[in-house]
Amino acid sequence: MVSNVLVGLRTRQRAALLSGLLICITTANASAADCPGHPDALGTSRTLVVDPKAHPHIGTMQYRETLPLRDHEVVLTFDDGPLPHNSDQILAILAAQCIKATFFTVGSMAKEHPEGVRKLREAGHTVATHTQNHPLGFDKFPIERAGPEIDDGIASVTAALGEGGGLAPFFRAPGLRRSQPVEDHLASLGIMIWSADFPADDWRAISPTRVYELAIRRIEAKKKGILLLHDIQTRTVAALPRILHELKARGYRIVHVVPATPTLVATPWEAPPQWQMRPPSETVAISHWPRIPNFVFADAGTLPAPSLQDSGWRDGQLLRVAEPFDRSIRRTRGVPLPPQALWPRQSPQPTGNAETALPVPSPSIFEMHDEPSKIAPALAPSPSSRRAERAIPREASGLSSLAAVVPRLARPTVLQKPRVERPGQPGSSQLTARRPGLRPVQAAAR
Secondary structure, three states, X not given: OHXXXXXXXXXXXXXXXXXXXXXXXXXXXXXXXOOOOOOOOOOEEEEEEEOOOOOOEEOOOOOOEOOOOOOOEEEEEEEOOOOHHHHHHHHHHHHHOOOOOEEEEOHHHHHHOHHHHHHHHHOOOEEEEOOOOOOOOHHHOOHHHHHHXXXXXXXXXXHHHHHHOOEEEEEOOHHHOOOHHHHHHHHHHOOEEEOOOEEOOOOOOOOHHHHHHHHHHHHHHHOOEEEEEEOOOHHHHHHHHHHHHHHHHOOOEEEEEEEOEOOEOOOOOOOHHHHEOOOOOOOOOOOOOOOOOHHHHOOOOOOOOOOHHHHOEEOOXXXXXXXXXXXXXXXXOOOOOOOOOOOOOOOOOOOOOHHHOOOOOOHHHHOOOOOHHHHHHHXXXXXXXHHHHHHOOXXXXXXXXXXXXXXXXXXXXXXXXXXXXXXXXXXXXXXXXEOOOOOOEEEEOO
């Protein structure tokens, strides 16, 4: 039963979107002509008919595409209304200049001031939606919460318009907070999502002069596009006349946008790049690679799966290598040892030829002699070394004499145990030490 109610609601919404558009289009075409009583008015230069399904997202502040405008063409848009006092003044300013704009209406505001919504339609402006309650953080909402915000906003504005209809299938997210689920939901309803090409920051606490300066400066930077304003702000009411006057002085023209219907064909254009702010040219290099279309990979063959040997698999088991920062394997305190590699640290070296092998050292090199008589000949200078000593200058004579003393000092000292003598005998309480080549040393106890 709930599904039947939802289907009926969507059907009535779509019927309301299509009905009443002929009245708005006729009024817009009449306003695009001369402005009676205001010969110096800016006016509306032309009406642009767009197909929401062909171009579901527009506005270079968030999307790649925007409206196919010519240089020095501007589309005026207003958000958050209607608010009777300020919105009525905005309507009066636009009427004095014979300008048609697009108003993104909040559902709760339309429910509270339905006569303000009908004034928009009667003046020939395009009426669109802006959610039901203008929630903050709209891009973070799940579709279960964002969907009712969108649907309730459409229902409230449709009810405010009454039997005459005239709601356009245009939508702008509050705060320009877009999300993919919201875009998919709106695409299923056939509604075009509007962003903008330049704002005037009139929602901020700035002066009307600052609003005027930002609007003109940003329009001049791109030379064409969608201007974002708010009809509920007092500063916008004060800045709008100056903005329109300056646009006319600089040669800008106002374009009114309406949706295509079964009886109203979309405005033809020469090529799709016209929907870009600055279409690429053959004489100007682009700074990015073109996107690869999805159909290129439609019939692509399946790539072979990688081998398990390339991923460190052995016998169907994945070998886990200990990482240096893996705390799970640290069981003891202190500095951890480096992880052991899966492969041997030392690979066997092939045995070389016998010709390249080093000679085996002689065992006599490692012999240790206990008797000084066997060590002395090895330390004694040879006849050739004696002849070399004679050739050494006097400055090295001290070293040579020291080298001659070293062999004698290197001889071991032999200590003999004292002989036990009877008291009264000579030589008692004496320790006799003998060193080869030296006289005995006697230490008398006194």
